Amino acid sequence: MGFTIGGIRDIRELRPSARRRGRATECTAVAEYTGLWGWDVTAGTRASADGACSCGDPRCTAPGAHPLGFFPGVPAGATLDEAARAWSRVPGASVLLPVGRSFDVIDVALGAGVHALARLERMGLPRGPVLATPTGRAYFFVAPGAAAELPTLLYRMGWDDADLDLAGLGAGCHVVAPPSPMGTLGPARWLRPPSPEAAQVPPARLLLGTLAYICHRVGRARPRCEA
Numbered sequence: 001m002g003f004t005i006g007g008i009r010d011i012r013e014l015r016p017s018a019r020r021r022g023r024a025t026e027c028t029a030v031a032e033y034t035g036l037w038g039w040d041v042t043a044g045t046r047a048s049a050d051g052a053c054s055c056g057d058p059r060c061t062a063p064g065a066h067p068l069g070f071f072p073g074v075p076a077g078a079t080l081d082e083a084a085r086a087w088s089r090v091p092g093a094s095v096l097l098p099v100g101r102s103f104d105v106i107d108v109a110l111g112a113g114v115h116a117l118a119r120l121e122r123m124g125l126p127r128g129p130v131l132a133t134p135t136g137r138a139y140f141f142v143a144p145g146a147a148a149e150l151p152t153l154l155y156r157m158g159w160d161d162a163d164l165d166l167a168g169l170g171a172g173c174h175v176v177a178p179p180s181p182m183g184t185l186g187p188a189r190w191l192r193p194p195s196p197e198a199a200q201v202p203p204a205r206l207l208l209g210t211l212a213y214i215c216h217r218v219g220r221a222r223p224r225c226e227a
Helices: 005-021 027-035 080-087 110-123 146-156 204-221
Strands: 042-043 092-096 104-109 130-132 136-140 165-170 172-177 191-192
Touching: 027 080, 027 092, 042 172, 104 110, 104 146, 104 204, 110 130, 110 136, 110 191, 110 204, 136 204, 146 165, 146 204, 165 204
Parallel strands: none
Antiparallel strands: 042 092, 092 172, 104 136, 104 165, 130 136, 130 191
């Protein structure tokens, strides 16, 4: 996972003051993601109250949710001091996690994701972190390469012809991480936060059968419009 004992101690020492302020600072979150869980972090744009992106492009398709081109990123393993120095260059930036490096993402509807997570827990199957977005999606963190393998895995499991609300996010994608908001929609939240047990991302094949089954069942139960 790439974390160090010193990094854990530094971050834990900062947490009490963060709790007294009633919120976790973005700098603390960056240090946790890099120093504890071994993830790269980059800085992203912000959306204004009227939904405009800070990048200045009026046609921006991802307001408040895409990387700042000039920022080199904070690498996995960075200490609290290193994260603080890097983030001081981009005050107010959103915290983005690059997909395709330490993890890929399986993207499903939030309702299906909640049911699938409960089923995976009952079955005792390995689960990594799971993120819930304010847009109604659940992001299951899985081993890198899953997005490219997804069509083949679904075919082998017999789900290739099913109409599933399920997709893979891989290299080139970014997810907005707590405590940053997704534009004007509000912040994402952890359904299953990273922890020493959950930070290790499982192979997609260990989760995919359950995710596909739940997505299929939820899809069949969804009310259909009448002509």
